[in-house]
Amino acid sequence: MTQSSAQQMTAAREDTLSTYVTDKDIVQYQTDGVVVIRGVLDTAQIDALREGVEGVLGSLGAHSDEYETNGKGRFAQDMFMWKRKDRIGDIFRDTVLYSPLAAVAGALMQSQKISFLYDQMFVKEPGTANPTPWHQDLPYWPFKGDQICGIWCPLDPVDLSSGGMKYVKGSHRSGKWYAPRHFGGDDKAYDGAQGDVMPDIEKLARPDELASWEMNPGDCIVFHGLTIHGSGGNTSLSRRRRAVSLRWAGDDVRYDARPGAYPFPNDGLQDGQALGTTLDYPTVWRSASK
Ligand SMILES: O=C(O)CCC(=O)C(=O)O
Numbered sequence: 001m002t003q004s005s006a007q008q009m010t011a012a013r014e015d016t017l018s019t020y021v022t023d024k025d026i027v028q029y030q031t032d033g034v035v036v037i038r039g040v041l042d043t044a045q046i047d048a049l050r051e052g053v054e055g056v057l058g059s060l061g062a063h064s065d066e067y068e069t070n071g072k073g074r075f076a077q078d079m080f081m082w083k084r085k086d087r088i089g090d091i092f093r094d095t096v097l098y099s100p101l102a103a104v105a106g107a108l109m110q111s112q113k114i115s116f117l118y119d120q121m122f123v124k125e126p127g128t129a130n131p132t133p134w135h136q137d138l139p140y141w142p143f144k145g146d147q148i149c150g151i152w153c154p155l156d157p158v159d160l161s162s163g164g165m166k167y168v169k170g171s172h173r174s175g176k177w178y179a180p181r182h183f184g185g186d187d188k189a190y191d192g193a194q195g196d197v198m199p200d201i202e203k204l205a206r207p208d209e210l211a212s213w214e215m216n217p218g219d220c221i222v223f224h225g226l227t228i229h230g231s232g233g234n235t236s237l238s239r240r241r242r243a244v245s246l247r248w249a250g251d252d253v254r255y256d257a258r259p260g261a262y263p264f265p266n267d268g269l270q271d272g273q274a275l276g277t278t279l280d281y282p283t284v285w286r287s288a289s290k
Contacts, residue, residue: 033172033227067184073128088169102285111250138225193260
């Protein structure tokens with residue numbers, strides 16, 4: 001890429017940023033640990049991701065799970081699609097590099113640069129009863145820091161009845177760290193996992209403590225790595241619920257391979273080292289303001 005096309009790309013991304021993220025969104029992200037941003041992905045990006053997800057459903061990778069075991073519906077998960085060497089890999093890499101998502105993460109986390117952590121897919125087909133258990137993401141990840149988030153992007157219209165996500169507002173600032181547990185019924189803690197047992201949020205949280213949104217494809221939810229979240233099953237018998245979640249790290253994030261974290265790929269990062277210098281966690285966006 002020439003220097004001028006790189007500059008054009010940066011300028012285009014900065015424009016995108018002012019289009020999508022307002023000061024109010026930044027305050028809401030910082031305060032609640034979660035915010036919805038509407039209309040971020042365009043039709044071509046949504047269609048490409050749908051094609052990618054269909055491809056993944058037909059050829060799940062080494063880090064995938066099928067959580068539904070009762071023969072009703074399907075709850076499938078897969079990760080690291082951007083590393084695949086096929087068309088599916090191209091689609092996820094293009095989303096990471098050319099969609100506004102990295103810039104949105106940079107603006108909300110007030111970071112000068114953004115490194116990409118990984119992508120994940122969650123599909124709940126119609127009639128899938130399985131909830132997504134309440135959890136925080138950061139305890140699963142071998143990273144530490146405050147500027148770390150996920151961006152959840154539905155590829156079908158979604159509401160609570162079809163498995164829309166729910167978030168506990170402000171839980172990223174509670175100082176609590178909950179032990180990572182397996183999804184899919186067997187909710188055993190990961191070996192060596194550190195942290196408390198997640199309380200029964202469904203029972204304990206007041207409705208005004210929870211955030212959720214009806215969403216259309218193109219909308220996304222940005223949430224801090226420590227914000228507690230979960231979802232119900234997809235009780236709709238006609239609507240699919242396909243979603244991708246992409247994870248991003250800002251300036252203050254460091255590698256931290258603690259016991260109990262998921263075994264992420266690592267091509268050379270040492271504990272305490274900043275991201276962006278290795279291929280597994282590349283820097284994909286820089287603020288034009290510096
Ligand atoms: O889509 C889901 O059900 C789970 C999403 C999730 O937990 C995440 O994006 O971190």
